[in-house]
Amino acid sequence: MNAEKLQLEQQLWNIANTLRGKMGADDFRDYILGFIFYKYLSEKMHTFADRILKPDGLLYKDIDENSPKGKEYLDAIHAEALNALGYYLKPSELFKELARRGNADGKHKFILDDLTQVLNHIAQSTMGTDSEEDFDHLFEDLDLTSSKLGKSENAKNELIVKVMAHLDEIDFRLEDTEADVLGDAYEYLIAQFASGAGKKAGEFYTPQQVSMILAKLVTTGKEKLKSVYDPTCGSGSLLLRVAKEVKEVGGFYGQESNPTTYNLCRMNMIMHDVHYRKFDIKNEDTLEHPQHIDMRFEAVVANPPFSAQWSASPLFMSDDRFAPYGRLAPSSKADFAFVQHMVHQLDDNGTMACVLPHGVLFRGGAEGHIRQYLIEERNCLDAVIGLPANIFYGTSIPTCILVMKKQREQTGNILFIDASQHFEKVKNQNVLLDEHIEHIVHTYRERIAEEKYSYVADLDEVRENDFNLNIPRYVDTFEEEEPVDLDAVSKDLKALNDEMKQTDTEIKKYCDELGIDPPF
Numbered sequence: 001m002n003a004e005k006l007q008l009e010q011q012l013w014n015i016a017n018t019l020r021g022k023m024g025a026d027d028f029r030d031y032i033l034g035f036i037f038y039k040y041l042s043e044k045m046h047t048f049a050d051r052i053l054k055p056d057g058l059l060y061k062d063i064d065e066n067s068p069k070g071k072e073y074l075d076a077i078h079a080e081a082l083n084a085l086g087y088y089l090k091p092s093e094l095f096k097e098l099a100r101r102g103n104a105d106g107k108h109k110f111i112l113d114d115l116t117q118v119l120n121h122i123a124q125s126t127m128g129t130d131s132e133e134d135f136d137h138l139f140e141d142l143d144l145t146s147s148k149l150g151k152s153e154n155a156k157n158e159l160i161v162k163v164m165a166h167l168d169e170i171d172f173r174l175e176d177t178e179a180d181v182l183g184d185a186y187e188y189l190i191a192q193f194a195s196g197a198g199k200k201a202g203e204f205y206t207p208q209q210v211s212m213i214l215a216k217l218v219t220t221g222k223e224k225l226k227s228v229y230d231p232t233c234g235s236g237s238l239l240l241r242v243a244k245e246v247k248e249v250g251g252f253y254g255q256e257s258n259p260t261t262y263n264l265c266r267m268n269m270i271m272h273d274v275h276y277r278k279f280d281i282k283n284e285d286t287l288e289h290p291q292h293i294d295m296r297f298e299a300v301v302a303n304p305p306f307s308a309q310w311s312a313s314p315l316f317m318s319d320d321r322f323a324p325y326g327r328l329a330p331s332s333k334a335d336f337a338f339v340q341h342m343v344h345q346l347d348d349n350g351t352m353a354c355v356l357p358h359g360v361l362f363r364g365g366a367e368g369h370i371r372q373y374l375i376e377e378r379n380c381l382d383a384v385i386g387l388p389a390n391i392f393y394g395t396s397i398p399t400c401i402l403v404m405k406k407q408r409e410q411t412g413n414i415l416f417i418d419a420s421q422h423f424e425k426v427k428n429q430n431v432l433l434d435e436h437i438e439h440i441v442h443t444y445r446e447r448i449a450e451e452k453y454s455y456v457a458d459l460d461e462v463r464e465n466d467f468n469l470n471i472p473r474y475v476d477t478f479e480e481e482e483p484v485d486l487d488a489v490s491k492d493l494k495a496l497n498d499e500m501k502q503t504d505t506e507i508k509k510y511c512d513e514l515g516i517d518p519p520f
Helices: 003-019 025-056 068-084 095-102 112-124 153-167 181-197 208-218 237-243 259-271 314-318 335-345 365-377 434-446 459-464 486-514
Strands: 228-230 252-255 279-282 297-302 346-357 381-386 399-405 413-418 424-426 429-431 454-458
Touching: 003 025, 003 153, 003 181, 025 068, 025 095, 025 112, 025 153, 025 181, 025 259, 095 112, 095 153, 112 153, 208 237, 208 297, 208 346, 208 399, 208 434, 228 237, 237 252, 237 259, 237 297, 259 279, 297 335, 335 346, 335 365, 335 399, 365 459, 381 434, 413 434, 413 459, 454 459
Parallel strands: 228 252, 228 297, 252 279, 297 346, 381 413
Antiparallel strands: 346 399, 381 399, 413 454, 424 429
16 A cells, blocks of 8 residues: 555544544534545645636735736636636635644634535636536535534534644645546545445445456456446445546446435546546436437446335336336336346446346346346347445445447357356455456456356356346356365374373373373
8 A cells, every 4th residue: 555545544533532522423424524525626626726826926825816916817817727727726615724724823714604605616717617416516515514513613623623634734746637636535435344234335336356356357458448337336446446447538428316425436536537528417216207318329337236126117118228128127126127228228348347246146036037038039148247245335245247339240159157256365354356346347348268167158157047147057166175185084093092191091090199080
């Protein structure tokens, strides 16, 4: 782990100690990530303004906001910032300035009202501009009036000032394109506090190593992508991970039903320097109210909520996403509804990879019917990859990845990979190391059949198995036990028997010396 990440985790732990007992893990996480985002926007604004002012030999923090010359500078920077960054902050509204005022002279000064105004002003600065939708309600989970922060206004203020002081020590390394402060913070917070927060905290958060596999699968053979889409985008980590695998992504698209996580996703996009014109994230239920239904995407990635409920309304039988199959996924398990939705949104030259519970591979009824249609009629299933159990926070169930293409190179077979036993155990979590990820990706890209690991099954073989995709049917991982050496066992038993006889003799002798009967 690098020094910067260690420092980040230490500061987050310091904040955790400050907030301990004040609020639940979910609330704690949302407050911290909100403040991290505010700090990021401030540093971005500060750096941007200093660059504009450099020819004049000025620094943004030194501008007098009330002087005529200062107002002239601020008006010019305001216009440029809205176009380039999508938002605007005055020098007095920057995170570092508020943190300084809150801790001036070593005393906790009252900044709560000013802070509330600043957070509101960030969204207000975008009104009437192209970035308005992307910044609207971004800080609604950062409720500075909440009693969770303290009973009195002064108690709330004291807590917030302490939190800002800790965060002020974190270096966001804006010049480092590989830095992922928000992602690292989010994963650390979930790993530390998932047990207290329950399912909401992390069951559907995609660990970075799984994100990496999906990203590498959908970018195979490509250096640029026109678009990437995640119908259950959560915090946006998957979308951003895909961008790391190619030189350029034209547009990022996603949908998320949870308002808090939707806000986090937009924050994540902005913190990763994705221009507000290049991402389109919507807050709606994807299955019930799809927001990008007329679009097709070159890469589709997803980790949908496992076996979620959905309406499965008969009205969907006339929906183009589901109608061709003649059956709907059951209302108690929306897994295949998400698959059908993603296949519909996938471009002809695109690749889709999604994480699903193992049940999708073998469950019957409507799910079996849909699975057969995907294989036999559409022939879009390219690979099935079994992952280890216990790699997701909050759930230990084993999962799999389905890879789909509308125009497959290998139309006569399906690749099966069993990576379920290839992991490192770290505390109570199973973790995929770089070599495990590389093994999966290389096997997929080269379509390798490897004993006890992968198998290329002809469609006829899949048909003979009634379209049951349970991986052990195709990849034989059975290990023969070593034959038992009966002579060696007999010798061991004889040696043990002789040892016991000798012990009995010694006990009897000792009892005789004491004048008591032996215990046998």
